[in-house]
Amino acid sequence: MPTYKAPVEDALFLLNDVFQIERYNNLPGFADATPETIEAILAESAKFTEHVLQPLNRVGDTEGCTRNADASVTTPKGFKEAFKAQGEGGWLGISMPEEFGGQGLPKVLSTIIGEFQVSANQAFSMYGGLTQGAVASLLVHANDDIKKTYVPKMIAGEWTGTMNLTEPHCGTDLGLLRTKAVKQADGSYKISGTKIFISAGEHDLADNIIHLVLARIEGAPAGVKGISLFVVPKFLPKADGSVGEHNGVTCGSIEEKMGIHGNSTCVMNYDDATGWLIGEENKGLPAMFVMMNEARLGVSVQGLALSEVAYQNAVTYAKERLQGRSISGVKNPDKPADPIIVHPDVRRTLLSIRAFNEAARAFVIWSALRADVARKGNDEKEKQAAEDHMNLMMPVLKGVLTDTGFANTVAAQQMFGGHGYIAEHGMEQFVRDSRIAMIYEGANGIQALDLVGRKLGQNGGRAVMTFFNDVGAFIKENAEDEAMKPYIAPLKASLGHLQQATMWFMQNAMAKPDNAGAGSNDYMHLFGLVAMAYMWAQMAKAAQKKLANGANGASDRLNAKLVTGKFFMERMLPETGAHLARITTGADTVMALPAEAF
């Protein structure tokens, strides 16, 4: 059975030593987030995720969700109690506004807790994650009545939320959606249509389920400019806030899928269901887009979280499994064999996963802090820079962290040999669960296209130029620091590759957009590597500083940081050259064949 230990120390190192969270004390909510408070909350979250959520991960996979004859859905044993405990513990409201029952703490904190929850139990975490996403959307766009009716109960975990976008013929291309909304005399709408792949669409964890639904108001323009956003509760709320009659929305079936079996993925049928407009008519898509950056950050975290828990279990196995002898001489003479962690290829695998995990965690925390500034900042220039960061980096984070996170679960599974293929060790579940994150919230190919086709050129390339300047400045500042050389030189080379690739797009993709499309995936991964190298350089700097100051008993951990960062530079960063080479071959060969030739 797999185990999990939340990486509290690593998160604290990032918050305190690398990103120095005390610098943000002038922002709302940050003053309350003292180092002691943060440590206490993370420690408590570690307990809850390790002892309550993680033990339910396997049963969630084996039992899955069941749709009953009356269209209700039963979740796996133990999920209901755990969800209640999660709500009562306040875990859904950490970064939610205090006026609706939240704790008003920084987004970065709920992001870190999100990682712990997903590592412990991805399928379970989605019920709360989608609820938080729906709340965020309501907070920005809904009127006060709707907010008051729904948000406090959702933050308390008494009600949950969903997002209803996809239809059978319409996934990425939302302009094709057909679900219709007909305005009623009382200002409400009747919603009809079919939505698919609705995570947490129906279940038995909460008293009500609040669906956010994209639909087309009768007579609205075709395409994406005729889409509106509605709130459609499963049970219509009564004036006193309790639940009333069942609305015209039911779960038609639940999907048989590769993983995340503990989460119910539903076909939802809307049949004259009563709903209320959120925001303006025909502005549903922009309303969704506002939330999309944070939703993408959440999915990025899933990539990291599964990579982390898979790593931890692979390490345990590699230390315990005795098989073969070290090629540099027997390490375990009293035993019939050495533990497999003596083998360089096993270490290479483990370090690859770890070097990604620690850089990805830094990238996530850095970006969550930027999200806090974007939402709460009081300096307009800083706010804009933070928004630029979110727009530019979210496709990179989502695409790279979920692609690599998935690949890492596969690599961790490989450490187990045949035992990794067997269900009881839980490694194959990590692979099946993590696979979804590459797909939902915009498939990774779409993330790459969003990056090169939209984000790169936005505002004259302001965001990417800022990133280049920031990294360049860091390189310059540390150019003379001998101890930083193993990190700075590779960072500089890889930044050069990224800049060349960016320049190549500028020169070759304007006239021929296929050149951007053909290089988009490589560019996204090249960008991700450079961003992670920048994270590693900053972590190395912080670790060296802390070591120089006495390390406070953490010198083993800090030395491991330095080695892992060096591994990243030596073994993972060389890929940037290959990405650049591929990008600059352009689209000619990629587009040469007629479709029939495939």
Added chain:
Amino acid sequence: MPTYKAPVEDALFLLNDVFQIERYNNLPGFADATPETIEAILAESAKFTEHVLQPLNRVGDTEGCTRNADASVTTPKGFKEAFKAQGEGGWLGISMPEEFGGQGLPKVLSTIIGEFQVSANQAFSMYGGLTQGAVASLLVHANDDIKKTYVPKMIAGEWTGTMNLTEPHCGTDLGLLRTKAVKQADGSYKISGTKIFISAGEHDLADNIIHLVLARIEGAPAGVKGISLFVVPKFLPKADGSVGEHNGVTCGSIEEKMGIHGNSTCVMNYDDATGWLIGEENKGLPAMFVMMNEARLGVSVQGLALSEVAYQNAVTYAKERLQGRSISGVKNPDKPADPIIVHPDVRRTLLSIRAFNEAARAFVIWSALRADVARKGNDEKEKQAAEDHMNLMMPVLKGVLTDTGFANTVAAQQMFGGHGYIAEHGMEQFVRDSRIAMIYEGANGIQALDLVGRKLGQNGGRAVMTFFNDVGAFIKENAEDEAMKPYIAPLKASLGHLQQATMWFMQNAMAKPDNAGAGSNDYMHLFGLVAMAYMWAQMAKAAQKKLANGANGASDRLNAKLVTGKFFMERMLPETGAHLARITTGADTVMALPAEAF
């Protein structure tokens, strides 16, 4: 529901135009394999695999195998009839000796048919594949009595075979195995112990199951030098060849696993089971090793086969699914959206898979022909070169084709968006099924270590030098051919990277073996890329020649070959530089941390 069409034309192009099978006419069995005979057999195999095996693939996954209370195992509906048809059709005996009921045709033919079978139904194909492996082992090592008793029935598919190596504490490191054999007065042995992960260990497809079992004879030396090989039938054969009493071997349980659900993976309990020695006492491991190259070739083919069927289904979906518009202008003005195959990133993905598939198929066919020469050649020097090839290339083929084949099933699944995650489309089954090939028959980390630690230096590096010379000669021959430039220049550069990496090992791994271990995975993939580039250069040459000779109506297909080969050179081969960079960083960082730091 997924579909499959066997790539008969591509196989014929490779056999006839690239590798010119008629050059082998002096070898036994090859004279019978006229181009017409080969084409007829492959066409017939295509029919059988497409219409009989493929339709059972999904039911195999959903039903799986069931162990009954009496320890018997029931296979999925339809498997029994299909297995009977396979035996009666002679599909297990294509390359088996005629004296035992086979057809005596070249190994290359059964290898190609093997690809078709696995693409259509991997779990099903394993019952026959393991039987063929067991037969091959018996043919080399067993005495005539045993051969006569078992082999004809196995080739006919009336009895099946298994390989029993792994024990709970002993996978890669067979020296640890404990299953014991006690010699009886009549020359037979009593075998006792537990074996795990035994594919096709128990089932209802055949009248008898013939287990080949590694065990330790009482008093044998410790470690790998005390292991012997035994044949242990489920039912003891009677003198008339019919089955007699049940032997002391039973299926203790079947494993819950990630994929290949249609194949029963058993824990086999041996309790004083009667067995007979195969080959010499304590020479069980060398006896197994003789068969290992061909078994590895078979597993390599699984990587290719799943990549191929996943590609075919991704192409169909990419042509049908309407979503979004081409960034270079609307392609489908009468429809609400363009098919997704207009998008460069979709094409990049499809071409990556295809460029691998066609090169991998060439690599497999080239190597199967070498296996034929190794077995049947009449020139000692040629035979030795063929054996060298098998020894050197099998870890490369096994490791690279299964790693990349799996990654390709994931990439193909990604083309389907959310629909790829849902079971009904069958794409997620390809991912789950193909995953095992990276693990069994020697996990890929072991393949890489076998390559750098053993094969590279064997006989003073004779095999690798021959490969370098062959590729070098091809480059030289074609250096002046303008049409070949897009293939020759990248091949030359990548060969240079491989030679530099090889040289680096020679200079750095003798004194410090960890340098080899730390670079082994990169080296294996670097080698695979160069070998596939060599395949592409030869395919391009053959295609150009055929086009120049009138193409015989195949010009579209041959032009597609040339484009796909160019794609390989531009987009996939640049990785060799990154592999070289990683290798030459050595083991210092990889080995720097104490085990406790993980």
